[in-house]
Amino acid sequence: MGQLIASDLIAAIEEYAPLVLKEGNDPTGFQIGRRDKVVKKVLVTLDVRPEVVQEAIDNEIDFIFAHHPVMFRPARNLDLSDPQNKMYADILTHDMTVYAAHTNLDKAQGGMNDWLAAALALKNVQPFNVTDYEALMKLAVFVPETHADVVRQALGQAGAGELGNYQNCSFSAEGTGRFEPQTAADPFIGQAGQAEAVTEVKIEVILPAAKKNRVLKAMLAVHPYEEPAYELIPLANQQQPIGIGRIGQVDQPMTVRDYAQFVCETFDLTGLRLISNEPDKLVETVAVVGGDGGKFFPTALQAKADLYITGDVYYHTGHDMLAAGLSVIDPGHHIESIVKTKMTALFEEWRQINDWQVTFIKSQQKTDPFTFIFNAK
Ligand SMILES: [Zn+2]
Structure with missing residues (x-):
């Protein structure tokens, strides 16, 4: 299991909900704290309010993920008699990092x-x-035929090859791959100093540019070669509207x-x-x-x-x-508290893929400021 650093979690969030999608002046993104912090416990919330920060302190949280930016309005002073400022101070005193994905997550x-x-x-x-329009890329990867299926599967699972209502779309063609391992190499096929010719499959898939890192990582994880050969090409195709x-x-x-x-x-x-x-x-x-x-x-x-x-x-x-x-x-605005369940499930998926040593928990606080009172008469 690997340690999770805040910056790695942020990179994964921003790959899912790219910052370029944010509306105008929305202060979405990194809010408070340190990007180099080791993250062991994450709290997922719709809003960052004093009761949520207290919940985070009680649960020894390192990283708060919120949908709504905590610093929506700029602070004019740091007078701690102001409850909002006191909350910032509590976050910093307890060395917590706060990150918000707002209008970029709305659109993603x-x-x-x-x-x-x-x-x-x-x-x-x-x-x-x-x-906006989603940018598309093409990945072509050369695989020995024994591993073509497992690579195609990994590409599909990482989100490559989605075309309209179709998934796992790819094109494969067979050919001959040639290479000569050097002395320092540890080849999957062949020996140092000997030219090799192998039947390989070229697998081509289309993917959203935002999923580039995830798709490459998934492909490299199952590709048997020490030095997989691949091409990643930006496309000028008609792109998905956002x-x-x-x-x-x-x-x-x-x-x-x-x-x-x-x-x-x-x-x-x-x-x-x-x-x-x-x-x-x-x-x-x-x-x-x-x-x-x-x-x-x-x-x-x-x-x-x-x-x-x-x-x-x-x-x-x-x-x-x-x-x-x-x-x-x-x-009411509070229906967006669906973020707690959905984002926690996504984080859980990422934890398994990346083997992160971290726990994600949903905030138990109901941050809806409104209560309905019915007329009893
Ligand atoms: Zn909202």
């Missing part, structure tokens, strides 16, 4: 809004409000009102806010942006959503939504 494939779309059981999920929101179809059309009930049950909510002139209209196409996505409602309409789900809808934006004829469900 397999990130926040994909998790929410999956929780809502949406089908044919596509991004909406497209702002946007902050997701849009998809419901399994069974249902009314806006029934869908609102379904959202309550899915996210275990006490209640939600519905903005609709037509609560009995049938819903087929649903768009979602986890938190504070009011400003994206015109693009949700453009993308032909019958219903838009987002948090923190502002009063006047609600009026504009009604006037535009869009039904909107505001389930």
